[in-house]
Every structure is written in structure tokens, then in C-alpha cells.
Amino acid sequence: MSENGAEKRFPYLPDESVVAVQRGPEPGGVGGAYRAFGETLRGLKTTFARIIEGPVTIQYPEEKTPVYPRFRGRHKLHKFEDTGLEKCVGCSLCAAACPADCIRVVAAENDPDDRVSAGERYAEIYEINLARCIFCGYCEVACPFDAITMGHEYELADYNREDLVFTKEMLLAEPIERTPLRREGE
């Protein structure tokens, strides 16, 4: 073969352009048994290396897989930290953005003496049916006040479908921190 392989390939030269298909030796016979033995030893080496490496399993209920900061888990509703008022103004944009149609918002007028939210109106009922939610995060994107964000919690299994409908109080409550966060570079 010359250094300039591309030039050699054209025009067509049968003895230089044809590349023979590489095939292994014929199986069977004493030679085959010998090669199989060698390959077996190679395989034994490979599996033994796994013992030395140690298990990679995460013992789930005791240890948990850390999640990334932008992991989309269960939703959280937020309040203003200084005034303690709810950020949600009951605009239903999240419900409109939801492709799974799992958010239900019923808005009500704020009483000026006893405000619930910072805006004109507030969400009287705010429910997310987590049995239907696909955790796409569109509600978070749609919200003009950053009132709803996706949290990190993913252990949401329950025995009844009714228990998976999360009300406003449950979404506002600070969730028990159960999910480890992935550290930098992990």
C-alpha cells in the first residue's frame, strides 16, 4: 500500500483495491477447542476483575441515588420569604400549559384585610393530580411569578389514587428532605 491510499482506489485496481474480509479460524476440532480454552481464560479474567472492582449497586432504601439540581421531581408552591404571602395569583397559566391536564386551579378575590397572595386574586383551590403528571416542567415555565417549581422528591408511590392528588397545603408545605442532591462533578 502506498501512503496515498485514496488515490490508489481510483482507477479500480483489483489486486490493490480489493480488501479481503477478515474471518476467524474455522470452528471445531482440536484447534477450536484450544482457542475456546484460551478465550475461556480471558473471560475468567474479565469476570474476576469485576470482583476486584466491587459492586456498583446502590442499596436503595438505605442509600439513594443523588439527583441533579435541575431534576424534575414533585412540585413545590412558594411563598414570599419576607411577607409570607403566597406567590400564586391563581392565573391558571400552569393549568393551561399542562399537557396531561393534571392541574386544577380555582381562583378567588383577595380580601384586602387578610391577604393570601400578593396579587389581586389567589388560588382558592390548587390541586395537582400526580397520578397523571408527566413531570415535564411546563407549569414551572408557564408561571409568571415563579410560584410553582419542580422539587427533587421522587418517592411518590402510594396505595390509593386519591392520595396522589396533592392539595395546595401539601404543595406549600416544606417537604421532608429525603433526596440527596448530586454534588459538583459527581
Place this chain on the structure above:
Amino acid sequence: MSLPIADTTFVEATWILIVKSIVIFAVIFAIVPMLTVMERKLLGRFQARYGPNRVGPLGLLQPLADAVKLITKEHYRPRAAIPLLYYIAPSIVVFTGVATLAIIPFGNVQDGFGLYGIDVPIGILYFFAFSSIAFYGLLLGGWASGSKYSFLGAMRAAAQLISYEVSMGLALLGAIMMAGSLSLVSIVEAQNQIWYIIPQFIGFLVFMVAGFAETNRAPFDLPEADAELVAGYGTEYGGMRYGSYALAEYIEMFVISAVAVTFFLGGWHGPGPGWLDPIWVIVKIFVFLFLFMWVRATVPRVRYDQLMSLGWKVLLPLATLNVLVTAILVTVT
């Protein structure tokens, strides 16, 4: 020249033999649960996972849970099965496995007491006799189940065992000729200079490969190939009858390892005082058991025609050649 059999003048009292057989039963039924948990843990490690670690400390009580589960299961018999044969087949394999263990020497005669079940005059032929009977357990179990998968598995088991028993016998013949005796005790005694794994390396290899086939373990677990035969001869078995087959597989594994240790790894020979002899045997046996599990974790199952051609076209000629060369060398020297 004396006959190539065990020392028939050394006879132990009957009550000693009875005690020994009880001890052998107790020991093997204590070792097999350990083997199951060892196998599962090692397989886990070979696959970069933990294996059972929930039941008891480090998962060591797992076999207990398994046994309770198997024993309390419903006794079920397919309508097409032949009752008597279906019921006794699993016990045949267990019985033959334990019976073979009787001739494994764990130490020499110390203070007039042999550390082995019995040193039968025919020695290793006893082992072959019982492993041949063991395959009736598989064949009868598969046939009496009245199911096509069981039947196919049993047929395969029969073909496989017959093919490999020949090579296995020939592989051991080299060591027998070098020791000049069939008795396992004399064979171990003859290895006090050099372990037979060195002069009989070909025989050792052939014996190990045939041993894997004989115990129906990976990569030769065709009789119970779960991908195509459901579970082979054990398809219709459940509960402790299925458990007996599993038990027998582990016992056989232990026996094959013990025979390999006796014939090729110098049995009880090892540094240290006399009371260490049985420990040495056990340690060497566990090295082989580790090998069995290691291979299971590594090698995929071979195809049926590959199995047959390996047995007849490679192992048998190799073993025969080994016997011939050994015979010539033994005669010349």
C-alpha cells in the same frame, strides 16, 4: 505384586462406620446451604452487585429462608406423571451424591481411625458406579413427569452423562496407573513427592471439563437449559422435590471437587501437623468450588452439538492419548 486395591486387612468396627455415615450426612447437609449462599454471593460479585444480603447478618440466613419456602410449598404432581417414579427420582440423586462422599479421604488413618467414610477395595470404581446410578435419578425424573420438556431434558442428561463419563474415567486412569492403586487413600499417599496435577496435567484438564459436564453445570447445563427447555428434567418438580435436585447438584459439585483434590491436588498433603490434614482437604475443595462458580459466572452455555463434539472428538482422544503415554512411561521407569 499386590493387587491394585485398598488394604483389605484394615477393617473398622461396624459402629464406627455407622457413626461415620451419620457424620457425613450431617456435614454435607450443613455444607450445601453454605454453598448455595456462597454461589449466589459470588455470582453477585462477579456481576458487580452484592447478591443476597437481607436475610440475617450479611444474608447468611438466606438458605434457611429458601429451605422453609421450599418445604412448605404445595406437593404437586402432574396428572400424566407416574407417581412412584416421580416421587423417588429426586431422592436417587441425593442418595448417590451422599454415598459417593463416603470414599473421599479427609486424612490418613490416625490412631486406628480413618478420616474417611470407607476405603472400599474397588476405590474409584465405586464413585463411577454411583455417578452412573445418579443419572437414573435425572432420567426417571424427566421421564416420569410425563412432560415433553422434562423428557427432552432427561434425554440430554443421559446423552451428556454417557459421553463424558468415558473421558472422565480415562482422565483418572493416568493417576491410577502412576499410583498403582484404585484406592483413594493409596493414591493420596502416592502423591507425597509430587502432586499429580503436574505430571498428569492433561488428565486434570480433561477431568475438570468432564466434571463440569457431569455435574450439569454451566457451561454444560444443557439438561436444564432454561432458555429452551424451561428447566429440563426438573420442569414438573416443585417444592422440596425440586429442592432435592438442586441439593444433589451441589453435592455432586462437592464430590467432583473432592475427587479432583484427591487425584490431582495431593489430598490431605500440605504443611503443618497431622490434625491440619482435613482442613487442607476442605480448603482445596473450596478452591475448586470457587472455580465452579467462577466458570458459571463467565462462560455461556455451549450448543448441544458443540457439547457432543467436544466430548467425543477432543476430550476422549486427549484422555486416551494421556493414558497411553502414562502407561508407556510407567512401564519404562
